[in-house]
Amino acid sequence: xxxxxxxxxxxxxxxxxxxxxxxxxxxxxxxxxxxxxxxxxxxxxxxxxxxxxxxxxxxxxxxxxxxxxxxxxxxxxxxxxxxxxxxxxxxxxxxxxxxxxxxxxxxxxxxxxxxxxxxxxxxxxxxxxxxxxxxxxxxxxxxxxxxxxxxxxxxxxxxxxxxxxxxxxxxxxxxxxxxxxxxxxxxxxxxxxxxxxxxxxxxxxxxxxxxxxxxxxxxxxxxxxxxxxxxxxxxxxxxxxxxxxxxxxxxxxxxxxxxxxxxxxxxxxxxxxxx
Amino acid sequence: xxxxxxxxxxxxxxxxxxxxxxxxxxxxxxxxxxxxxxxxxxxxxxxxxxxxxxxxxxxxxxxxxxxxxxxxxxxxxxxxxxxxxxxxxxxxxxxxxxxxxxxxxxxxxxxxxxxxxxxxxxxxxxxxxxxxxxxxxxxxxxxxxxxxxxxxxxxxxxxxxxxxxxxxxxxxxxxxxxxxxxxxxxxxxxxxxxxxxxxxxxxxxxxxxxxxxxxxxxxxxxxxxxxxxxxxxxxxxxxxxxxxxxxxxxxxxxxxxxxxxxxxxxxxxxxxxxxxxxxxxxxxxxxxxxxxxxxxxxxxxxxxxxxxxxxxxxxxxxxxxxxxxxxxxxxxxxxxxxxxxxxxxxxxxxxxxxxxxxxxxxxxxxxxxxxxxxxxxxxxxxxxxxxxxxxxxxxxxxxxxxxxxxxxxxxxxxxxxxxxxxxxxxxxxxxxxxxxxxxxxxxxxxxxxxxxxxxxxxxxxxxxxxxxxxxxxxxxxxxxxxxxxxxxxxxxxxxxxxxxxxxxxxxxxxxxxxxxxxxxxxxxxxxxxxxxxxxxxxxxxxxxxxxxxxxxxxxxxxxxxxxxxxxxxxxxxxxxxxxxxxxxxxxxxxxxxxxxxxxxxxxxxxxxxxxx
Numbered sequence: 001x002x003x004x005x006x007x008x009x010x011x012x013x014x015x016x017x018x019x020x021x022x023x024x025x026x027x028x029x030x031x032x033x034x035x036x037x038x039x040x041x042x043x044x045x046x047x048x049x050x051x052x053x054x055x056x057x058x059x060x061x062x063x064x065x066x067x068x069x070x071x072x073x074x075x076x077x078x079x080x081x082x083x084x085x086x087x088x089x090x091x092x093x094x095x096x097x098x099x100x101x102x103x104x105x106x107x108x109x110x111x112x113x114x115x116x117x118x119x120x121x122x123x124x125x126x127x128x129x130x131x132x133x134x135x136x137x138x139x140x141x142x143x144x145x146x147x148x149x150x151x152x153x154x155x156x157x158x159x160x161x162x163x164x165x166x167x168x169x170x171x172x173x174x175x176x177x178x179x180x181x182x183x184x185x186x187x188x189x190x191x192x193x194x195x196x197x198x199x200x201x202x203x204x205x206x207x208x209x210x211x212x213x214x215x216x217x218x219x220x221x222x223x224x225x226x227x228x229x230x231x232x233x234x235x236x237x238x239x240x241x242x243x244x245x246x247x248x249x250x251x252x253x254x255x256x257x258x259x260x261x262x263x264x265x266x267x268x269x270x271x272x273x274x275x
Numbered sequence: 276x277x278x279x280x281x282x283x284x285x286x287x288x289x290x291x292x293x294x295x296x297x298x299x300x301x302x303x304x305x306x307x308x309x310x311x312x313x314x315x316x317x318x319x320x321x322x323x324x325x326x327x328x329x330x331x332x333x334x335x336x337x338x339x340x341x342x343x344x345x346x347x348x349x350x351x352x353x354x355x356x357x358x359x360x361x362x363x364x365x366x367x368x369x370x371x372x373x374x375x376x377x378x379x380x381x382x383x384x385x386x387x388x389x390x391x392x393x394x395x396x397x398x399x400x401x402x403x404x405x406x407x408x409x410x411x412x413x414x415x416x417x418x419x420x421x422x423x424x425x426x427x428x429x430x431x432x433x434x435x436x437x438x439x440x441x442x443x444x445x446x447x448x449x450x451x452x453x454x455x456x457x458x459x460x461x462x463x464x465x466x467x468x469x470x471x472x473x474x475x476x477x478x479x480x481x482x483x484x485x486x487x488x489x490x491x492x493x494x495x496x497x498x499x500x501x502x503x504x505x506x507x508x509x510x511x512x513x514x515x516x517x518x519x520x521x522x523x524x525x526x527x528x529x530x531x532x533x534x535x536x537x538x539x540x541x542x543x544x545x546x547x548x549x550x551x552x553x554x555x556x557x558x559x560x561x562x563x564x565x566x567x568x569x570x571x572x573x574x575x576x577x578x579x580x581x582x583x584x585x586x587x588x589x590x591x592x593x594x595x596x597x598x599x600x601x602x603x604x605x606x607x608x609x610x611x612x613x614x615x616x617x618x619x620x621x622x623x624x625x626x627x628x629x630x631x632x633x634x635x636x637x638x639x640x641x642x643x644x645x646x647x648x649x650x651x652x653x654x655x656x657x658x659x660x661x662x663x664x665x666x667x668x669x670x671x672x673x674x675x676x677x678x679x680x681x682x683x684x685x686x687x688x689x690x691x692x693x694x695x696x697x698x699x700x701x702x703x704x705x706x707x708x709x710x711x712x713x714x715x716x717x718x719x720x721x722x723x724x725x726x727x728x729x730x731x732x733x734x735x736x737x738x739x740x741x742x743x744x745x746x747x748x749x750x751x752x753x754x755x756x757x758x759x760x761x762x763x764x765x766x767x768x769x770x771x772x773x774x775x776x777x778x779x780x781x782x783x784x785x786x787x788x789x790x791x792x793x794x795x796x797x798x799x800x801x802x803x804x805x806x807x808x809x810x811x812x813x814x815x816x817x818x819x820x821x822x823x824x825x826x827x828x829x830x831x832x833x834x835x836x837x838x839x840x841x842x843x844x845x846x847x848x849x850x851x852x853x854x855x856x857x858x859x860x861x862x863x864x865x866x867x868x869x870x871x872x873x874x875x876x877x878x879x880x881x882x883x884x885x886x887x
Binding site: 143170173174177178 | 394644652658
């Protein structure tokens with residue numbers, strides 16, 4: 001898809017697609033420049049009160065230790081957006097790549113890969129993450145690798161099912177009768193036709209990864225304090241929920257808008273692409 | 276209709292169905308439709324796809340497809356005006372007083388429920404009769420429609436039936452409530468000719484006997500001539516001509532009606548046969564192909580094609596005909612290397628081709644191109660027409676940039692599509708346009724041979740005729756050899772030099788086209804030819820007069836006997852059910868797979884030989 005065509009397809013977006021695009025762009029910008037806009041340092045205890053309400057000094061209140069929620073939110077977004085997106089992209093690329101190899105390769109390649117993925121599926125993701133972090137210590141790169149690794153098999157499953165079906169279609173058979181190599185068939189005949197369901201899958205994986213990261217952060221194994229991703233902001237302020245503190249509402253709202261935005265945009269894309 | 280009685284049973288006047296464009300403006304799918312029908316009459320709606328026949332048929336149920344609405348006119352069936360009814364009243368009417376038989380019976384049945392449950396469902400839902408009554412009635416209808424073992428058939432599931440039987444079951448389902456009006460939407464279009472004739476007979480008998488009022492939607496005038504009392508010709512949502520069937524067939528008044536009739540029987544367009552080269556362009560020697568494990572003797576577990584040989588000269592067309600499952604498409608796949616033959620050889624210009632895709636050079640691939648039946652799925656929906664055509668140009672000829680663009684323009688011109696179509700995706704094209712692009716992709720390779728697998732089957736007769744003209748031109752101008760696979764013998768006779776008849780994977784007859792107009796043939800060829808509906812009122816009763824054959828004893832090893840034994844009306848006990856038939860050369864020059872080679876093959880039981 002050329003850049004011009006891509007822009008044209010954006011212009012054809014439905015209302016929900018435009019809303020999704022707006023939300024995604026908003027969070028992208030926040031992830032890039034958020035820390036520079038933060039009024040307070042991310043770990044500074046600036047409020048004497050805990051779970052403070054909305055005020056002119058702390059627009060989004062303060063958290064369970066009296067830190068500025070707005071600052072923490074602005075700094076935390078980059079972990080969620082960056083880690084989530086890069087892990088989801090890595091998972092989808094590896095999963096889809098292997099799926100294409102399995103669908104087009106020999107029966108044995110397919111068997112080996114598929115059984116290997118089944119084995120991976122049977123390992124509980126959080127236990128795996130615990131073991132790996134215990135072995136190597138927590139780092140952002142390791143978190144990304146773990147998140148990606150955990151979601152490769154699911155994506156592989158879906159992509160393989162799509163690719164196997166497409167592999168039987170007449171246009172792929174026609175390409176084969178033309179003498180095309182497997183790589184051409186995979187990249188130019190099959191892949192473009194599975195992009196839309198894969199994007200929908202990508203949206204799901206992204207949400208799951210955000211949840212996995214926040215679960216790890218809750219255990220103290222994720223993003224290390226005083227830095228925090230959006231998920232751990234929710235977790236650490238969980239006790240504020242009884243008083244309806246903005247410290248928990250705002251990060252939750254942030255996650256919701258981010259994931260809803262991603263999915264709205266992805267759902268709108270196929271329709272724009274087909275016109 | 277002018278000659279309908281003063282108080283017609285079905286009356287439609289000023290019917291208009293409209294839909295909305297994306298920009299908000301309305302347009303009419305059909306408009307100004309008027310017709311009327313007396314009780315017990317059959318009206319046929321004829322036209323190309325997009326002419327609005329199905330739209331009118333659905334309107335008779337008070338239904339309009341998603342996005343469309345009935346915006347004007349009145350539809351009266353019996354004493355009910357459909358336009359004035361609400362959703363609940365319409366629901367009470369559908370499947371009860373007005374019934375619909377869809378084109379694809381295979382897709383219309385629920386695979387998880389028995390035939391009987393589905394056949395009586397509507398009658399029970401509408402509370403017309405008790406379950407026992409309904410089952411008794413269904414059994415009676417199964418018998419009337421000529422289904423085997425009507426008493427026990429209801430316990431079976433849809434996958435246990437053939438396409439023709441499912442179509443009859445659909446009709447039985449629709450007749451359960453003795454409807455005021457039954458709508459048959461292209462009920463035999465997807466069937467083989469040999470199956471179609473039986474289904475048509477069953478429909479005709481049951482409609483006549485029960486005095487059912489029916490609307491028959493079809494694109495095939497010859498089929499309609501057998502069923503209808505009145506014919507209504509539609510074009511782009513308007514009535515072109517209407518009248519009694521006999522008058523319409525014998526003396527059509529409008530040019531468009533005449534075009535439709537001409538397209539049904541393509542005129543022969545075969546150029547003079549050139550001198551045969553010593554080495555044929557393509558030769559297939561004793562090819563056996565199939566699926567599953569191949570045993571030591573080279574027989575696959577499920578053989579589809581058995582010991583088929585053929586040869587093709589440059590610039591010639593070989594027609595391959597047979598019913599579905601006869602191995603026609605498998606032949607194309609075996610030649611193209613998609614399905615490596617278990618035995619036998621494919622030779623290109625005298626040199627053997629590697630059996631599978633592996634080992635073939637890029638030039639081998641270039642020289643043999645295959646065009647698939649269904650252009651809807653044979654073109655990558657993610658690519659534009661230009662991208663689709665660009666690939667073979669780059670792949671085979673290394674053409675890129677401006678040179679490729681120039682060649683694409685040439686190709687589009689060759690297949691008579693405007694150059695502006697290049698940037699559209701094939702999902703935005705019509706069926707005929709897609710098939711042209713499908714063809715252009717094969718032509719982009721500059722092939723020596725094109726394998727055309729049922730390229731006109733999914734198209735309307737008029738569009739199909741245009742594609743056939745195009746093929747004839749291409750062949751004359753470019754000297755391409757062509758294997759034309761089809762189930763339609765009239766098409767094959769119109770454009771092919773030689774004809775090969777396949778039955779259950781055996782080549783039962785092959786020879787030049789001219790001899791196919793003569794009388795001496797393999798019994799299967801005769802059956803095929805005589806099953807093609809003729810554009811003549813009263814053809815069906817004539818053609819269908821043969822008594823059913825007694826079943827054959829299937830205790831012997833069927834693989835060692837004549838493949839056509841069970842359906843042959845020429846068979847002789849003690850010979851045909853004892854040994855495999857030899858290959859004979861008939862005096863006409865045709866080679867047939869039969870025990871006989873003399874006047875015994877002349878048609879006697881069926882009376883007429885379709886020389887028409």
